[in-house]
Amino acid sequence: MTPKQLMNDEEIRRALKRIAHEIVERNAGASLVSLVGIHRRGVPLARRLAAMIAETEHVQVPVGELDIGLYRDDLHSRGPAPILGRTILPELGKRVVVLVDDVLYTGRTIRAALNELSDWGRPSAIQLAVLVDRGHRELPIRADFVGKNIPTAKNERVDVQLSEIDQAQDSVVIVQED
Amino acid sequence: MSSPTTTPRRRHVLDLDDWSADELRSLLTIAAQMKDILARPVKQVPTLRGKIVVNMFWEDSTRTRSSFELAAKALSANVLSLGAKDTSVKKGESLVDTVRTVQALGADYIVMRHGQSGAPYLVAQHFRGSVINGGDGRHAHPSQALLDLFTMHERLGELADKKVVIVGDILHSRVARSNLWALTTMGAKVVVCGPPTLIGPAKYWQSTWPKVEISHSLDHAAEGADVLMALRLQHERMEGGLLPSLREYSRRFGLNATRVASANSNVIVMHPGPMNEGVEIMPDVATGPHSVIETQITNGVAMRMALFYYLATGSEQV
Numbered sequence: 001m002t003p004k005q006l007m008n009d010e011e012i013r014r015a016l017k018r019i020a021h022e023i024v025e026r027n028a029g030a031s032l033v034s035l036v037g038i039h040r041r042g043v044p045l046a047r048r049l050a051a052m053i054a055e056t057e058h059v060q061v062p063v064g065e066l067d068i069g070l071y072r073d074d075l076h077s078r079g080p081a082p083i084l085g086r087t088i089l090p091e092l093g094k095r096v097v098v099l100v101d102d103v104l105y106t107g108r109t110i111r112a113a114l115n116e117l118s119d120w121g122r123p124s125a126i127q128l129a130v131l132v133d134r135g136h137r138e139l140p141i142r143a144d145f146v147g148k149n150i151p152t153a154k155n156e157r158v159d160v161q162l163s164e165i166d167q168a169q170d171s172v173v174i175v176q177e178d
Numbered sequence: 179m180s181s182p183t184t185t186p187r188r189r190h191v192l193d194l195d196d197w198s199a200d201e202l203r204s205l206l207t208i209a210a211q212m213k214d215i216l217a218r219p220v221k222q223v224p225t226l227r228g229k230i231v232v233n234m235f236w237e238d239s240t241r242t243r244s245s246f247e248l249a250a251k252a253l254s255a256n257v258l259s260l261g262a263k264d265t266s267v268k269k270g271e272s273l274v275d276t277v278r279t280v281q282a283l284g285a286d287y288i289v290m291r292h293g294q295s296g297a298p299y300l301v302a303q304h305f306r307g308s309v310i311n312g313g314d315g316r317h318a319h320p321s322q323a324l325l326d327l328f329t330m331h332e333r334l335g336e337l338a339d340k341k342v343v344i345v346g347d348i349l350h351s352r353v354a355r356s357n358l359w360a361l362t363t364m365g366a367k368v369v370v371c372g373p374p375t376l377i378g379p380a381k382y383w384q385s386t387w388p389k390v391e392i393s394h395s396l397d398h399a400a401e402g403a404d405v406l407m408a409l410r411l412q413h414e415r416m417e418g419g420l421l422p423s424l425r426e427y428s429r430r431f432g433l434n435a436t437r438v439a440s441a442n443s444n445v446i447v448m449h450p451g452p453m454n455e456g457v458e459i460m461p462d463v464a465t466g467p468h469s470v471i472e473t474q475i476t477n478g479v480a481m482r483m484a485l486f487y488y489l490a491t492g493s494e495q496v
Contacts, residue, residue, distance in 0.1 A: 070223040084211040119220040
């Protein structure tokens with residue numbers, strides 16, 4: 001089946017803009033906020049959100065990146081050895097950390113990210129921003145900021161393409177898997 | 179979301195003779211990430227939580243055993259270390275029986291150090307989990323060569339055409355042999371250096387390692403080197419009549435400041451330890467500005483973590 005586009009670059013930009021506003025609104029400004037992107041596509045998304053917040057709030061929000069590869073609960077059933085990304089985090093204490101990822105699905109990635117963050121420090125709060133929420137949660141986890149809710153079937157795959165990583169125009173597509 | 183590598187999964191790490199350059203490179207990348215973990219406030223990740231690692235060290239070793247132990251613990255595994263002086267071996271239990279026992283205890287990984295070449299292969303045949311060779315006889319010491327490779331790569335970048343001089347008892351050294359596999363695969367120019375009695379016949383080198391240069395003069399070999407690696411001189415070599423005297427060995431093949439000065443200006447000096455200072459390496463060189471001997475130790479833990487991770491992924495796939 002041919003992939004079906006669900007969001008184009010303009011829609012992605014607007015969704016992120018709205019999330020940036022919501023983050024600022026919820027936290028009464030951005031002075032205590034840190035953004036942490038989950039490897040890989042959460043990282044450029046976090047950078048974009050930081051740039052948008054800087055534009056309106058004139059605050060440079062610290063941005064970190066998190067690779068949850070070593071915290072996965074399915075490592076032993078995956079393979080062969082996935083390459084790990086770097087984990088580089090700003091100071092977490094007394095900050096509101098907004099985790100950023102492209103797609104929220106089972107919630108297991110977020111569970112791993114929460115565990116990893118708590119090994120690094122104790123933020124005053126952790127919030128979650130995702131570009132797409134596709135449902136099918138396997139854990140009691142929900143996002144605080146959602147770009148778009150997309151109902152999906154389990155045999156479908158949601159692919160997010162970002163210009164920073166994919167050398168293609170930004171888009172969200174849905175693909176049917178056999 | 180994940181970016182899997184193209185190489186098939188490995189179950190054991192017994193030797194480096196069948197590793198491709200791509201596979202070695204992906205291991206170097208993983209080791210670098212593992213090294214980051216060792217610099218974190220909490221030096222532990224849950225990757226191997228609930229798994230059991232058994233160190234079977236049938237030959238004495240403090241350094242390698244503690245390194246494997248810390249690596250497994252940094253990945254949250256439970257670790258048990260057994261030595262040949264322990265009970266059952268003394269009572270005459272065979273290696274295979276010990277492996278069966280360890281398996282029944284629930285081990286997922288065995289790290290085997292043995293005086294006999296090939297022992298880890300025997301273990302691998304009788305064990306359902308993964309085996310890492312922690313050094314077997316004169317045959318191989320893959321984790322040491324990998325941590326050496328990691329250290330060289332970290333300092334020098336790509337190793338293609340870099341001049342690496344390994345000096346000492348090449349003939350009896352598993353460290354040298356594993357390093358030869360890794361280095362030649364990565365395209366380094368390797369020179370093995372030592373007295374003829376410790377290098378072996380030129381015929382062997384021409385037929386088995388045609389790309390490796392042999393030298394009997396360290397003064398000559400050290401010139402322009404990017405890496406100078408001294409091996410430990412075992413005292414029994416003297417007793418075996420392979421060397422006239424330690425003093426003569428030291429004069430001709432010891433790493434001293436003059437020889438280091440004749441190498442490349444950014445040369446790194448390596449030694450797998452434990453050192454005989456004043457014999458194969460002089461104290462001022464061992465602690466001098468070119469020495470990466472302490473880095474090798476830190477990198478050893480990171481590389482062994484990388485090996486466990488490498489073997490863990492996909493281990494429950496059919």
